[in-house]
Amino acid sequence: PDCIIALGGGSAMDAGKIMWVMYEHPDVDFADMAMRFIDIRKRVYTFPKMGEKAYFIAVPTSAGTGSEVTPFAVITDEKTGIKYPLADYQLLPNMAIIDTDFHMSAPRGLTAASGIDAVSHALEAYASVMATDYTDGLAKQALKVIFEYLPRAYDNGQTDVEAREKMANAATMAGMAFANAFLGVCHSMAHKLGAFHHLPHGVANALMLEEVLRFNSAEAPVKMGTFPQYDHPKTLSRYAEVADSLGLAGTTDEEKLESLIAAVNALKVRVGIKPTIRDYGIDEADFLARLDDMTEQAFDDQCTGANPRYPLMSEIKQMYLNAYYGGRHFEEPPMPTAADFEPAADPHDFKRTYRKAGK
Secondary structure, three states, rough: OOHHHHOOOHHHHHHHHHHHHHOOOOOOOOOHOOOOOOOOOOOOOOOOOOOOOOOEEEEEOOOOOOHHOOEEEEEEOOOOOOEEEEEOHHHOOOOOOOOOHOOOOHHHHHHHHHHHHHHHHHHHHHOOOOOOOOHHHHHHHHHHHHHHHHHEEEEEOOOOHHHHHHHHHHHHHHHHHHHHHOOOOOHHHHHHHHHHHHHHOOHHHHHHHHHHHHHOOOOOOEEEOOOOOOOOOOOOHHHHHHHHHEEEEOOOOOHHHHHHHHHHHHHHHHHOOOOOHHHHHOHHHHHHHHHHHHHHHOOOOOHHOOOEEOOOOOHHHHHHHHHHHHHOOOOOOOOOOEEEEEEEOOOOOOOEEEEEEOO
């Protein structure tokens, strides 16, 4: 064939991208394609050139993933359950067809999960260490449209053509934003939460959003994201800018952050997203037994690198726990001082100190 068409949601389009690769380059090694990197433009592994045998056309049937305009494909290993986010601009479709007719029959649950997925795309792209003036405009406009039209698409999706059209456009705009600015740790955790406990991707993102908004907003993070243009922590003020663009209340950045979180949570409730992981029937014992593996894989996810605050594994684990139980949110642990430590038994062993008991 000289043309491959992927018609469906994010999974269908992502699978189509890999089929495209395997058709054009049958000898390619999947492990090489899945290799992680710091900067997509400076990879150790070079993706094979695409489009020499066939054009790839993506036609989304839901308003959420934005895969029709992104250089990403998330592939799940059915044997291990691990999700691998692949990223390279060779995976960018040659054409995207955004046609509202394909969206009209989407059920309410899919409409809600896909819509909140698009919210997470726009928020993470706006906060990314790789955000630019171009991606900022796309992300903010996508959020404005989603907050206005997602409830309508959820309530009357079978008949409200305007709401479906606006949501389709917003999802694609958010896709364009994160195609260039990339995502963050919310998606890292959602990938693994969905893989380990079989939750829809949009729902998994929705469950982690508040924790990540609070985590990223620290003015003095333990470890900041690394990228040349990201010279100082500024995520709190960035979220405040989003709140301003949505017309939310607040005079300080902190107040605007709380307004943004409240608005996101209200939108989730409005479209039937449950508040906690536990509310989706995930067994507590099973969740806790698999938590460490899930945390490690989330830390190692490709999306983690563009997050404005680079997480510790303990911080990812705490966010998972908070999202499971609800009612508590990420709080900054107090920074240790000299009084919290005691010297090593050997005064000449200058490489070693010990935290005092109970600290």
